[in-house]
Amino acid sequence: MLIYSSNMSDITTDYADHFDCEWYRDTYYGSVCVEGALGKVVKFDLDNYHAIFQSGKVKGKRLLDIGTGPCVHTIMSACRHVDDIYLSDYTAQNRKALTDWWKSDKTMLENITEYILRMENSGETVTERQKTMKGKVRAVLPIDVTLTKPLGTGCDVTEFDIITSSLCLEAASRTLELYRRHAGNVTPLLKKGGHFILNGTLGESWYRVGDKKFASLNLTKEDIESTYVSCGFDVISLKHGASSEGGNFSDYHGYFVMHAIKK
Numbered sequence: 001m002l003i004y005s006s007n008m009s010d011i012t013t014d015y016a017d018h019f020d021c022e023w024y025r026d027t028y029y030g031s032v033c034v035e036g037a038l039g040k041v042v043k044f045d046l047d048n049y050h051a052i053f054q055s056g057k058v059k060g061k062r063l064l065d066i067g068t069g070p071c072v073h074t075i076m077s078a079c080r081h082v083d084d085i086y087l088s089d090y091t092a093q094n095r096k097a098l099t100d101w102w103k104s105d106k107t108m109l110e111n112i113t114e115y116i117l118r119m120e121n122s123g124e125t126v127t128e129r130q131k132t133m134k135g136k137v138r139a140v141l142p143i144d145v146t147l148t149k150p151l152g153t154g155c156d157v158t159e160f161d162i163i164t165s166s167l168c169l170e171a172a173s174r175t176l177e178l179y180r181r182h183a184g185n186v187t188p189l190l191k192k193g194g195h196f197i198l199n200g201t202l203g204e205s206w207y208r209v210g211d212k213k214f215a216s217l218n219l220t221k222e223d224i225e226s227t228y229v230s231c232g233f234d235v236i237s238l239k240h241g242a243s244s245e246g247g248n249f250s251d252y253h254g255y256f257v258m259h260a261i262k263k
């Protein structure tokens with residue numbers, strides 16, 4: 001666990017002991033748009049993921065979601081456009097929450113699923129969409145983006161057609177130099193011509209999980225763009241918004257969704 005000096009002293013990176021996955025999922029994704037903390041950001045992310053996948057141009061066999069956390073909103077639009085989905089997380093309790101969902105009849109994030117089905121004008125029920133998602137999940141993998149081989153040596157799948165990732169790399173990186181290095185660790189997992197869909201926060205140094213503040217990296221839109229250009233991507237779109245409504249939940253100043261293609 002890293003403890004910061006001065007006014008950052010109450011900020012943790014101890015995911016194993018302090019990341020309360022139920023609190024996190026209920027607070028940030030319990031309800032879309034209106035009641036959920038940071039609901040505006042979640043809506044922005046869902047709308048942009050929907051638009052990217054609805055275009056019909058982003059499809060492939062294998063999708064990896066990096067740092068899935070305890071929640072599966074990133075694959076709700078994507079699942080119709082891929083055959084195999086690999087979820088991943090660094091934290092054991094998040095992998096357990098994902099596996100419990102995958103291996104059971106339980107549903108999660110029902111409000112978010114309904115919101116996405118409405119955008120798609122779909123006749124599917126929440127249960128049907130989540131069954132489709134579960135049917136395509138092939139594994140819940142341990143991952144550490146700080147390693148040159150983030151999936152370790154235990155995973156025989158090494159090349160993905162699509163990578164999605166939500167709010168993970170800024171949580172795993174303490175400096176811009178490390179952020180760039182971690183981006184350079186994960187991008188080789190993508191095939192040439194593959195799609196990278198990434199969403200995150202701008203200007204955030206912490207976010208809340210229960211009574212703990214977790215560290216995040218204060219990034220600008222220019223940091224994001226230059227990082228992925230230097231990793232060999234064409235940035236197709238980088239949508240962003242400004243807001244300082246994090247209150248007790250985060251000190252973020254903005255948010256983004258990037259769609260980039262590996263050259």
Ligand SMILES: C[S@@+](CC[C@H](N)C(=O)[O-])C[C@H]1O[C@@H](n2cnc3c(N)ncnc32)[C@H](O)[C@@H]1O
Pocket residue numbers: 015066067068069070071089090091094143144145146165166167168169171172
């Ligand atoms: C803010 S949460 C995001 C969770 C989810 N993707 C979402 O959109 O809400 C940050 C996630 O990054 C994961 N994480 C932290 N350090 C990591 C690392 N070194 N490698 C991979 N994931 C990491 C945490 O376990 C956590 O699930």
